[in-house]
Amino acid sequence: xxxxxxxxxxxxxxxxxxxxxxxxxxxxxxxxxxxxxxxxxxxxxxxxxxxxxxxxxxxxxxxxxxxxxxxxxxxxxxxxxxxxxxxxxxxxxxxxxxxxxxxxxxxxxxxxxxxxxxxxxxxxxxxxxxxxxxxxxxxxxxxxxxxxxxxxxxxxxxxxxxxxxxxxxxxxxxxxxxxxxxxxxxxxxxxxxxxxxxxxxxxxxxxxxxxxxxxxxxxxxxxxxxxxxxxxxxxxxxxxxxxxxxxxxxxxxxxxxxxxxxxxxxxxxxxxxxxxxxxxxxxxxxxxxxxxxxxxxxxxxxxxxxxxxxxxxxxxxxxxxxxxxxxxxxxxxxxxxxxxxxxxxxxxxxxxxxxxxxxxxxxxxxxxxxxxxxxxxxxxxxxxx
Amino acid sequence: xxxxxxxxxxxxxxxxxxxxxxxxxxxxxxxxxxxxxxxxxxxxxxxxxxxxxxxxxxxxxxxxxxxxxxxxxxxxxxxxxxxxxxxxxxxxxxxxxxxxxxxxxxxxxxxxxxxxxxxxxxxxxxxxxxxxxxxxxxxxxxxxxxxxxxxxxxxxxxxxxxxxxxxxxxxxxxxxxxxxxxxxxxxxxxxxxxxxxxxxxxxxxxxxxxxxxxxxxxxxxxxxxxxxxxxxxxxxxxxxxxxxxxxxxxxxxxxxxxxxxxxxxxxxxxxxxxxxxxxxxxxxxxxxxxxxxxxxxxxxxxxxxxxxxxxxxx
Numbered sequence: 031x032x033x034x035x036x037x038x039x040x041x042x043x044x045x046x047x048x049x050x051x052x053x054x055x056x057x058x059x060x061x062x063x064x065x066x067x068x069x070x071x072x073x074x075x076x077x078x079x080x081x082x083x084x085x086x087x088x089x090x091x092x093x094x095x096x097x098x099x100x101x102x103x104x105x106x107x108x109x110x111x112x113x114x115x116x117x118x119x120x121x122x123x124x125x126x127x128x129x130x131x132x133x134x135x136x137x138x139x140x141x142x143x144x145x146x147x148x149x150x151x152x153x154x155x156x157x158x159x160x161x162x163x164x165x166x167x168x169x170x171x172x173x174x175x176x177x178x179x180x181x182x183x184x185x186x187x188x189x190x191x192x193x194x195x196x197x198x199x200x201x202x203x204x205x206x207x208x209x210x211x212x213x214x215x216x217x218x219x220x221x222x223x224x225x226x227x228x229x230x231x232x233x234x235x236x237x238x239x240x241x242x243x244x245x246x247x248x249x250x251x252x253x254x255x256x257x258x259x260x261x262x263x264x265x266x267x268x269x270x271x272x273x274x275x276x277x278x279x280x281x282x283x284x285x286x287x288x289x290x291x292x293x294x295x296x297x298x299x300x301x302x303x304x305x306x307x308x309x310x311x312x313x314x315x316x317x318x319x320x321x322x323x324x325x326x327x328x329x330x331x332x333x334x335x336x337x338x339x340x341x342x343x344x345x346x347x348x349x350x351x352x353x354x355x356x357x358x359x360x361x362x363x364x365x366x367x368x369x370x371x372x373x374x375x376x377x378x379x380x381x382x383x384x385x386x387x388x389x390x391x392x393x394x395x396x397x398x399x400x401x402x403x404x405x406x407x408x409x410x411x412x413x414x415x
Numbered sequence: 416x417x418x419x420x421x422x423x424x425x426x427x428x429x430x431x432x433x434x435x436x437x438x439x440x441x442x443x444x445x446x447x448x449x450x451x452x453x454x455x456x457x458x459x460x461x462x463x464x465x466x467x468x469x470x471x472x473x474x475x476x477x478x479x480x481x482x483x484x485x486x487x488x489x490x491x492x493x494x495x496x497x498x499x500x501x502x503x504x505x506x507x508x509x510x511x512x513x514x515x516x517x518x519x520x521x522x523x524x525x526x527x528x529x530x531x532x533x534x535x536x537x538x539x540x541x542x543x544x545x546x547x548x549x550x551x552x553x554x555x556x557x558x559x560x561x562x563x564x565x566x567x568x569x570x571x572x573x574x575x576x577x578x579x580x581x582x583x584x585x586x587x588x589x590x591x592x593x594x595x596x597x598x599x600x601x602x603x604x605x606x607x608x609x610x611x612x613x614x615x616x617x618x619x620x621x622x623x624x625x626x627x628x629x630x631x632x633x634x635x636x637x638x639x640x641x642x643x644x645x646x647x648x649x650x651x652x653x654x655x656x657x658x659x660x661x662x663x664x665x666x667x668x669x670x671x672x673x674x675x676x677x678x679x680x681x682x683x684x685x686x687x688x689x690x691x692x693x694x695x696x697x698x699x700x701x702x703x704x705x706x707x708x709x710x711x712x713x714x715x716x717x718x719x720x721x722x723x724x725x726x727x728x729x
Contacts, residue, residue: 182448197693259659363531367519376513377499
């Protein structure tokens with residue numbers, strides 16, 4: 031009896047997915063513990079209340095308001111998930127899409143320009159945002175294939191270029207509100223640009239909840255299907271695993287790289303469109319650093335074990351603690367404590383490979399030990415005969 | 416015009432220091448994407464020193480302390496990369512990106528906590544002001560404002576060149592970035608050399624950080640990071656073909672374009688163009704992208720950079 035239970039456990043721990051899950055949970059735990067220690071150092075008396083506020087997020091509100099804040103968290107999860115999908119899609123082909131941040135920015139730029147300046151309906155704005163992101167991603171891809179420019183470096187440069195471009199374009203009269211740095215609210219500028227809510231607004235009691243949520247889930251599943259069930263996805267993964275072997279097998283490496291970066295860019299751009307067309311927030315034209323969304327996408331993708339479905343969970347978690355950051359005791363702390371926690375988590379994610387290797391070594395060693403014990407047993411048995 | 420020269424030199428100093436840092440790390444075989452974050456932490460160290468050391472100590476002591484504090488903080492930040500990438504063989508790009516995020520979030524949380532505690536909750540900004548101490552770093556020569564950091568950058572350039580190409584340590588360091596297995600086989604400790612490379616990059620990156628935040632302002636808001644300067648420095652390093660001399664020239668070029676953004680309103684023909692200030696903000700990044708597109712084809716990057724050293728792969 032004991033033996034069969036043991037083998038179930040061993041089979042579980044030997045499973046790659048389970049190891050990834052364990053590693054991710056360990057990263058989360060590590061991030062939260064270090065975050066808590068930081069809070070303790072700053073001010074011990076309020077640390078526990080604040081770290082629980084970060085973990086609880088919407089649950090810290092009275093029951094009647096929980097749905098609304100859950101809704102807001104989910105609405106903000108959508109762009110984060112899309113950026114994570116963008117990062118993991120490119121990563122499967124061996125490219126690190128740090129440019130997701132810029133693709134997100136330029137997606138927001140195109141979306142809002144179409145919505146506010148051109149007064150187009152929401153689906154056109156959505157396509158425009160996606161196309162703008164795809165274009166920026168494709169530029170990185172082309173620079174890589176034609177000029178051998180590292181995707182990381184071109185991505186970073188394009189992040190800043192898109193930020194300044196966007197701030198410049200959206201700060202014009204008729205797009206920016208006259209009284210502040212934000213763009214005009216969609217409800218005033220062009221209500222047609224707001225996405226349909228499908229009744230989700232009533233379900234959550236939050237008017238920004240809508241079609242973006244199911245759409246994002248569909249896209250996540252699509253990305254999984256493309257990567258795992260199509261010839262194109264197989265080629266991409268083969269190129270990522272061994273570019274030379276893939277090339278030798280007749281796969282067109284250059285075409286695949288450009289296409290991958292365009293799709294990755296499209297995902298990030300779509301994320302921005304799905305977020306800004308909810309009307310929850312407006313673009314702030316005075317920001318002087320690239321929004322965290324794209325970078326957090328990296329954290330989400332790795333925390334989710336580079337799987338589209340795992341990313342859904344990790345995106346919700348990261349957004350959950352990011353929104354929860356607003357609940358810390360502001361007399362002593364700042365809400366950036368949650369960015370600190372999520373960046374700690376991504377730092378710890380870098381150790382996942384090491385952690386998995388340690389588990390595998392452990393299993394192998396115990397297997398060897400067992401085999402040796404078995405052999406010794408057999409020998410003894412032989413002697414007694 | 417003198418103002419343009421002054422800003423060009425100071426921004427070139429920043430870019431050169433940080434690019435030299437990147438150069439050391441990459442020659443040892445570790446890609447340091449985290450320079451942006453290392454700069455910010457170095458800047459934090461220097462800014463704290465400028466804030467808390469009384470101005471009565473005099474200029475030389477102050478300058479020395481600020482330089483030491485920034486270098487030390489920069490090295491501490493780079494230790495995160497070293498431990499993860501060398502000891503634990505983690506992915507260097509992810510680790511570097513994490514350090515950038517960690518630095519901005521960490522510095523913001525720390526400075527905000529300090530300001531909040533010091534003011535009893537009235538001041539919750541992430542800003543450190545260092546007006547008085549900053550005076551020590553500049554000397555007026557006519558209308559040109561000489562900054563001691565320019566000299567520091569020049570010294571670092573010369574020392575870097577000699578270290579890399581004329582000493583046993585430097586040549587061994589570069590061997591670890593080109594072919595670590597071969598280096599190991601003749602008795603060089605690859606891990607130790609890579610630690611040295613990353614820590615030196617932390618030192619230079621930290622210095623670059625303090626030079627950057629004191630270049631044009633008397634206060635710095637730490638939640639803004641260092642506006643992509645660490646990444647620009649990486650572009651300078653690539654354009655400079657991983658060689659200190661060429662890095663210096665590349666830094667001057669990039670520094671010039673960055674300086675234009677600060678001074679264009681004072682130059683009649685440029686002010687007449689009536690371009691939006693965001694155009695000047697974009698300029699260094701656009702130029703670097705174009706330059707990289709033309710120069711990356713024949714990459715002189717260290718062959719083994721980015722690959723964790725594995726003894727068993729000979």
